[in-house]
Amino acid sequence: MEFDFLSPVDDELLEEISHLNAQCIGPRMRLHTERSGFPDMEGVNVAIFGIRETRRALRKTEAPVFYQLRSQLYRLYPGNWGLKLADLGDIEAGATVEDTYFAVQNLVESLIKHDVIPIILGGSQDLVYAQYRAYDKLDQMVNLVNIDRKFDLGDAEKMISNESYVGKIVIDKPYNLFNYTTVGYQTYFNSQEEIELVERLFFEAYRLGEVTSDLSLMEPIFRSANLVGLDLGSIDSASANTDYFRSPNGFNGREICALARYAGISDKVSSFGIYEFNDMLGNLANTLISQIIWYFIEGVNYRTNENTISAKKEFIRYQVPIDDEVLVFFKSPVSGRWWIEIPFLLNVNTKLKKHTLLPCSEEDYLEACNQVIPERWYKAKRKNEV
Structure with missing residues (x-):
């Protein structure tokens, strides 16, 4: 190089x-x-x-x-x-x-x-x-x-x-x-x-x-x-x-x-x-x-390399039903950090993977448990649909 x-x-x-x-x-x-x-x-x-x-x-x-x-x-x-x-x-x-x-x-x-x-x-x-x-x-x-x-x-x-x-x-x-x-x-x-x-x-x-x-x-x-x-x-x-x-x-x-x-x-x-x-x-x-x-x-x-497939297999999975949606959260047992899943739309021609994990906070998970949809998830989902 x-x-x-x-x-x-x-x-x-x-x-x-x-x-x-x-x-x-x-x-x-x-x-x-x-x-x-x-x-x-x-x-x-x-x-x-x-x-x-x-x-x-x-x-x-x-x-x-x-x-x-x-x-x-x-x-x-x-x-x-x-x-x-x-x-x-x-x-x-x-x-x-x-x-x-x-x-x-x-x-x-x-x-x-x-x-x-x-x-x-x-x-x-x-x-x-x-x-x-x-x-x-x-x-x-x-x-x-x-x-x-x-x-x-x-x-x-x-x-x-x-x-x-x-x-x-x-x-x-x-x-x-x-x-x-x-x-x-x-x-x-x-x-x-x-x-x-x-x-x-x-x-x-x-x-x-x-x-x-x-x-x-x-x-x-x-x-x-x-x-x-x-x-x-x-x-x-x-x-x-x-x-x-x-x-x-x-x-x-x-x-x-x-x-x-x-x-x-x-x-x-x-x-x-x-x-x-x-x-x-x-x-x-x-x-x-x-x-x-x-x-x-x-x-x-100090990166923890949690973006790998093997690391994600260790994540703890949580499902939170809200209205007609089921939000899927993941938590790393190593760092304690959280992600939320964005579903992939098959008819949209993008470079997105089948399921994209969007980083979020524990507060987003707790709010979802109280039936409040996280704004970041909503915006990401709408961009995927447009």
């Missing part, structure tokens, strides 16, 4: 690494360097790369440089991890934006096929579109979770931008998207038209206050995700010590790291992107982003 469109990490970072404790992340990471070339990917579990592309951002910025972020990340100490990490360098902006998308799509697709989880350091968030298109040939329906203050649906008839890429995902073929979830949206940043459209499409949306009141409710949301995008603008300005994103409200440092860990610990998440990075972010913001990456990797390390 090698990609000639990737530029190596800066030589000055190698000098910094040489002065770090040997137990830090940097000295233990396989790096793409000018001197040694592309790293050996045998056994690598997680690979980081940057994308120096911002041309489709509505607010124009220079292409990001990830030197300071890498410097902060390399000096962190890993947990008790059994993972092998690699830094593949950066994808430079192509001759056209579509060329950049093509490079991102091919790299992410190749990494996923080799069981390597990519952590993508973005410029503008329209790059989520390229991250999503990497799943075109992977024969599966896709659940996209976006940590964002906006829905980014936009006008799909216009040229794609960092505020309209979700609209393109919805309407462009091939149709892989099963569900789109926005975590932490703020109503005043979204038009009522977009809010109503999210409802009509049976997508899921969780307001900032709803999420921060009990972060644990988001764990099942990330457990059902295949790819996750994080807009740095979802973080409040004080936590990043920058007014670039111009919002006093948002997730604080502890909350955004907790969400990143939920994304990492999900057995299904196979790619994780951090977007809207720019060179106006200072040292504190770079430190926070490096810790977001750390917590995602920490989550990956």
